[in-house]
Amino acid sequence: MVNEHKLPPVGELAILTMTLVVSGGIYMAAHIPDDVPTLLPTALTVIAALVLAVNVFMLSRVKRFAWPIFRQVAGWSLVGYGVISGLLLWVFIRDAIPNDVMTLLTASLVIFAVNIPLHFGFAVARYQPVES
Amino acid sequence: MEHTQTITGAPPLAHEGAPAVPSFEIIPVKAIPLVALAIAGLVAAIVSEELWALEFAHVVAGGLWTGIDLFVGLIIGPILGRLSPQGRVEFSTRFMPKMVLLMPTLVAITLVAGWSLANHTGDIAVAYPDHWWLTASFIVVGIMSVIALGFLEPANLAVLFELKKPQPNPELIGRLMRRFVYASGITGIMQLATLIIMTRIATW
Numbered sequence: 602m603v604n605e606h607k608l609p610p611v612g613e614l615a616i617l618t619m620t621l622v623v624s625g626g627i628y629m630a631a632h633i634p635d636d637v638p639t640l641l642p643t644a645l646t647v648i649a650a651l652v653l654a655v656n657v658f659m660l661s662r663v664k665r666f667a668w669p670i671f672r673q674v675a676g677w678s679l680v681g682y683g684v685i686s687g688l689l690l691w692v693f694i695r696d697a698i699p700n701d702v703m704t705l706l707t708a709s710l711v712i713f714a715v716n717i718p719l720h721f722g723f724a725v726a727r728y729q730p731v732e733s
Numbered sequence: 734m735e736h737t738q739t740i741t742g743a744p745p746l747a748h749e750g751a752p753a754v755p756s757f758e759i760i761p762v763k764a765i766p767l768v769a770l771a772i773a774g775l776v777a778a779i780v781s782e783e784l785w786a787l788e789f790a791h792v793v794a795g796g797l798w799t800g801i802d803l804f805v806g807l808i809i810g811p812i813l814g815r816l817s818p819q820g821r822v823e824f825s826t827r828f829m830p831k832m833v834l835l836m837p838t839l840v841a842i843t844l845v846a847g848w849s850l851a852n853h854t855g856d857i858a859v860a861y862p863d864h865w866w867l868t869a870s871f872i873v874v875g876i877m878s879v880i881a882l883g884f885l886e887p888a889n890l891a892v893l894f895e896l897k898k899p900q901p902n903p904e905l906i907g908r909l910m911r912r913f914v915y916a917s918g919i920t921g922i923m924q925l926a927t928l929i930i931m932t933r934i935a936t937w
Contacts (some may be wrong), residue, residue: 616883623875631868634858674890677760684772685841692779692845696852717882724887725894728905 608666608727609659614652615720621649622709622716629702637702646708653716660723667729675722679714686714752819754901757826759893760833768838775842779849787853790846795931798839799924802877805832806921810914818903821910826896829889829913836881844874856934863937870930877920877927885916 625645629637660666693706778786809828813821851857857867888909895901895909 619879619883627871627875630871688845692848721887725890728891
């Protein structure tokens with residue numbers, strides 16, 4: 602049995618999180634190498650982290666769900682997108698980006714690396730049969 | 734030995750039986766060393782700080798990303814929509830697993846090499862209004878990322894897992910494939926903007 606209709610809006614919130622993180626990243630990248638005003642990207646990153654936390658909490662409350670498939674997809678996605686985030690982080694560190702901006706970029710990449718596996722795992726597991 | 738699964742829930746077809754799903758791997762494991770090699774090449778290019786190596790990584794990966802997006806979105810997508818259910822299943826089980834590994838690798842190499850290249854050449858430090866071309870490229874890539882990671886890739890994975898079921902749901906596969914093709918089409922069209930921006934930056 603697939604319980605799609607009972608599930609929280611994990612996909613929608615994951616896309617919102619992604620949009621917030623990407624917007625903050627674009628704003629910062631558009632200012633580098635000049636001084637980056639950090640107020641807006643900080644606000645976007647904090648909101649993204651909150652939305653992600655709410656999303657994880659809501660999904661964790663779901664009892665009847667194809668958790669083994671979710672863990673399989675999310676786990677492998679975490680490996681893949683962890684590598685991509687790590688590469689980006691390494692390049693930013695090499696380019697000696699200022700500390701305050703670097704902190705924000707690191708936070709954004711961590712949110713990205715957690716949010717994408719959550720989204721992929723949910724997108725697959727929602728259509729999988731639930732073990733009784 | 735190839736084994737097949739019959740989609741018993743498929744709608745009746747006029748000239749053929751229910752689509753049979755060939756055996757396939759969701760992640761083509763044999764290609765993972767090639768991905769690792771490509772990433773190692775990227776790291777070597779960045780560490781070397783050689784202009785040619787950075788240019789090569791960015792242009793080759795970016796060209797393939799742009800070309801594949803355009804080709805899939807504007808050529809393969811419409812063809813896929815006109816194939817028989819059996820043809821769609823045969824094509825999808827061979828094509829989509831490759832995309833699971835290929836596209837994230839190309840995107841990662843393009844972005845990381847592009848950022849390093851822009852730092853190396855000093856393009857990143859160009860003042861506005863010329864800097865708007867760079868900002869425009871960030872915006873286009875950002876929108877494409879949200880579409881690809883938010884809609885395209887999850888649909889791709891969900892289709893592959895659905896096809897692995899003993900009795901895949903053809904209606905669900907059709908819905909997810911439409912999402913995949915539309916998302917590919919949108920990113921394909923957005924890649925035209927990338928081509929304009931990148932050729933403009935390259936000729937500064």
